[in-house]
Amino acid sequence: MLSSFGRLLKFAVQDFARNVWLSVTTILILTLTLVSVQVLLVVNVAGRIALEELESRVDLRVQFLPTVSETEVDAIRVRVQQRPEVRAVEHRARAQVLEEFQTAHRGNAEILEALTELGENPFGPELRIAARRPEDLAAVARSFEDPALAATVTETNAGERLALVERLSALTAKIRTAGVALSVLSFIVTLLIIINAMRIATYARRDEVGIMKLVGATNWFVRTPFLIMGVLAAAVATGIAQAITIPSLRALEPTFVEFLGARGVDITAFFRDHVWTIIGAEFIGLSVLTVLISAIAIRKYLRV
Numbered sequence: 001m002l003s004s005f006g007r008l009l010k011f012a013v014q015d016f017a018r019n020v021w022l023s024v025t026t027i028l029i030l031t032l033t034l035v036s037v038q039v040l041l042v043v044n045v046a047g048r049i050a051l052e053e054l055e056s057r058v059d060l061r062v063q064f065l066p067t068v069s070e071t072e073v074d075a076i077r078v079r080v081q082q083r084p085e086v087r088a089v090e091h092r093a094r095a096q097v098l099e100e101f102q103t104a105h106r107g108n109a110e111i112l113e114a115l116t117e118l119g120e121n122p123f124g125p126e127l128r129i130a131a132r133r134p135e136d137l138a139a140v141a142r143s144f145e146d147p148a149l150a151a152t153v154t155e156t157n158a159g160e161r162l163a164l165v166e167r168l169s170a171l172t173a174k175i176r177t178a179g180v181a182l183s184v185l186s187f188i189v190t191l192l193i194i195i196n197a198m199r200i201a202t203y204a205r206r207d208e209v210g211i212m213k214l215v216g217a218t219n220w221f222v223r224t225p226f227l228i229m230g231v232l233a234a235a236v237a238t239g240i241a242q243a244i245t246i247p248s249l250r251a252l253e254p255t256f257v258e259f260l261g262a263r264g265v266d267i268t269a270f271f272r273d274h275v276w277t278i279i280g281a282e283f284i285g286l287s288v289l290t291v292l293i294s295a296i297a298i299r300k301y302l303r304v
Contacts, residue, residue, distance in 0.1 A: 030237035230290030
């Protein structure tokens with residue numbers, strides 16, 4: 001049994017080398033298919049990171065009256081921080097709020113002049129609250145409607161932020177739907193490409209199959225080398241695809257950082273951390289497809 005399989009493996013390798021141009025074409029098609037799958041994976045990962053980055057910037061700003069002391073605001077910060085919906089709370093003192101206002105309006109001389117004429121800091125302390133999820137901001141904003149807290153608050157950006165959360169949630173749902181649709185379409189196109197590639201490869205060797213059947217070879221003996229060649233093509237294509245994708249990601253890393261911020265490097269890190277999982281999934285999936293399609297394609301040539 002082992003010697004028979006060894007002979008079949010030898011025949012498969014010889015046939016693979018003898019029909020080198022057909023083998024190269026098949027590998028090229030499979031490689032391009034895997035690269036397109038990895039591009040789709042990069043787009044999905046980049047989209048997820050971009051959405052998470054955008055969601056992390058959605059915060060609730062609560063500005064207190066100037067008469068509220070920093071100690072009182074810090075006590076409120078501690079209570080808010082204990083809420084399960086809250087990820088982080090930053091307390092900004094009056095002086096810091098004033099400095100940020102002046103920086104933001106540095107080019108507007110009238111506003112800065114009016115601020116100088118007041119002769120004192122008109123701003124109260126602030127809390128910047130980051131929720132664990134954008135949809136949690138509504139619950140956090142409602143907590144400041146309590147009469148005891150509302151009396152100390154001069155304004156919040158709750159209305160603006162909640163409207164932004166609604167638009168962000170709608171955008172996230174659309175992007176996820178589009179991602180699923182694109183993945184399904186990509187799978188169908190990939191399947192059709194592989195089917196045609198393996199059918200062409202099998203058709204080109206139909207005469208060899210006929211000769212082997214005429215000299216008494218069994219269906220198993222004829223079919224196995226084709227299945228082995230499909231696995232070999234899948235292995236080579238997987239290796240080439242990774243050799244293209246990983247250096248390309250490293251070269252594009254500065255672009256990802258510019259587009260996605262510091263978290264842009266997560267894309268390269270994602271592939272690096274999951275490289276063996278990706279390689280294994282691609283090789284196994286491609287091998288199963290090539291073996292099944294080859295077995296189906298060669299079936300009609302076995303009827304001699």
